[in-house]
Amino acid sequence: MPTYELALMLRTMARPELVSTLKRTTDSIFSRGGFLRKLDFLGDKTLPYRIHKNSQKHFTGSAFVVTFDVPPKCISDLMEEYSRDVDVLKRQIFKIEEPSNAECLLGDELQPPAYRKEVIQMMKVAAKGQKEKYPQNTGLKYYPFQK
Template sequence: MPSYELALVLRQLPRPELISVIKRTAEAIFDKGGIIRKFENLGTRALPFKVSEHGVVHREATHFTITFDTAPTKLSDLKEEFGRDIDIIRRYIFKVEEPEDYECTLHEEMLPPAYRKDVQELIDIAKRKQKPKYNYNSGLDYYPFQK
């Protein structure tokens, strides 16, 4: 199952109600067959602009991120369920990409840029994308389209 990160912006609530919103969110993920990997509370902050959601204008909100694994087919159900919750102002689900492994040696880093393998690959790509230049030696001793 791929990993996803849910960014939640919750309306400003007292602590017991905030805990119940987080429990509802976690239960929704569990009900869809997901596995929660990490919770992170980013705190209460002023929003960059006033946000109107469910008929109420919000200027401050509590931010959370939840990292979880679930099937991609269940994401639309989760988005719909979070959209109906009146305590959630905004919700965004992002796919967490695995960082690619990069092996680096000191010898390679000490080379001048023109001799590095990744720079050589960039030079080859640029050469392939160059357009061929017009050959002015067409058998005429003048350029016919000049005024």
């Protein structure tokens, strides 16, 4: 199962209500065969613009980031369920890509660019695409009539 990150903006409410809303949102992940990795509270934030939801105007909200694993086919169901929830102001799910295990050696990075392997490869690729500047059949590699 791939790992996803859910960015939630919940309406401002008392702590017991906030806990029940979080429990409801995470139970929907559990009911679809997923599991939680991490739950972060980012604090109460002022919204960049007012949000109208259920005939109420919201200017502030509580921000959360939930990291979880779930089958990919369940993402659209989760988004639909969160859009119908009256306590969720904004929601977005992002897929977390696995970090590449690129090996970085300090000695290679401290070399001047002309001596690095990657730069030499880029120069070879760039040289393949170039053609001669003066394709005349003069046998010269320069333009003899230049002022």
